[in-house]
Amino acid sequence: MEQKIMELQPRLTEHFMKLTEAGKLSHAYLFAGPAGSGKAELALFVAQAVFCTGRKDGMPCGKCSECRRIADHSFPDVVEVAPDGASIKVDQIRFLKAEFSKSGVEGTRKIFIISAAEKMTVSAANSLLKFLEEPSGDVCAFLLTENASLILPTVISRCQEFELQSPGFDELMERLEHEGISRDRASLLLGVTGSLNLALELSGDDEFAAMSADVWEWFRLIMTNDLRAFVNVTTHLKQYFSDRSEQDMLLDLVVLLVRDVMLLKFEDNGRTSFAMHRDELRAFSEKISAQRACRATELVLDSKKLQAVNVSFQNILETLTLKLVSCYHE
């Protein structure tokens, strides 16, 4: 865990290591950032830095009993609260406060971590507020949120706020690979979702795997000027027309394919989404003009607009097939 958060948020981990080492932690912090930006990991890292018995220069050892129990969410002086159902209720905050009125189980310090803090009900937030105004004892609170604008300004004003940026593409690729997903597959999943959590979710989806294979086959026929691509819409792609989200996904995959062709036209080492078919895509991009590559992208984006005004999806894809074939080959 320590390694992961140091890679994900190097500047912030260093900042908190220094604060902990100097004994200068404030009473309350707000970590705002998208899913995957490491909010909870950072809060737990600071908790480890505070309680670790083998800390060096602010860096928790990760091995002592304190570090391990904090990573396992089983250390009594680090209390975590998450929404119970749709919201964080006042009883949960009361429980926290009761916890903190006792002295620390293992020492005098206590840390609490509230996930999805924007889901606090107003009474829970007000209850927390009183607590933040008069912290009892040596307490440090971490409020985590994806959307700070939904938290009461009075609560925010009691906290030091930090914005956590979401990790870049390379970082996301590495994390997907770490989950056992191949590089080629990871670039497609990220191309479609742009997010680590969604990419992970989609990685186990058999229908997505089948759809991306079928869309590739259809596009391969278009690249080779094979008009069977037109029939392919009915014989293979039609099974994905049943609902709007599938249609969106299918068109998104087509967008990625025409983009890949365009990208490879301009940049030999461009970051392709259909990386597993990179060689074929590159060979094709070399045969067509840049103008045709750009025009194809426009055609697909036009199809997305038609879909928005409810034209039959089969109609849209058949028309797109013919237009792409003529755009690329005539």
Ligand SMILES: [Zn+2]
């Ligand atoms: Zn330790």
